[in-house]
Amino acid sequence: xxxxxxxxxxxxxxxxxxxxxxxxxxxxxxxxxxxxxxxxxxxxxxxxxxxxxxxxxxxxxxxxxxxxxxxxxxxxxxxxxxxxxxxx
Numbered sequence: 001x002x003x004x005x006x007x008x009x010x011x012x013x014x015x016x017x018x019x020x021x022x023x024x025x026x027x028x029x030x031x032x033x034x035x036x037x038x039x040x041x042x043x044x045x046x047x048x049x050x051x052x053x054x055x056x057x058x059x060x061x062x063x064x065x066x067x068x069x070x071x072x073x074x075x076x077x078x079x080x081x082x083x084x085x086x087x088x
Contacts, residue, residue: 005070008032008062009087012072016085022076023058023085036063047075054078062087 011031015023029037040059048054058074075084 004064004066004068005062005087008035009070012074012085012087015074015083018080018082020083020085022083023074032062034065037061038063055084 011028012023015021038061040057040061042057043059045057046054047057055075055077058076060072060074061069062072063069070087072087073084077083
């Protein structure tokens, strides 16, 4: 991952795991105003609805002004107080 995304990746990791807060989208956009956030194909869609590991998918491509990109993986699980959040 490019060095330009280091602070962003650290911010995203703060939301990874059991009992962690969910990402506040408006706050994230304010903290990283130079990034472009592109919703993934299934953004906001449920996966495994009504089953074990039910979650909502919030994956995004994050791009800086120079064309560098990273993938933000973010899933919110509703059968437990858990989030999966990381950048690749």
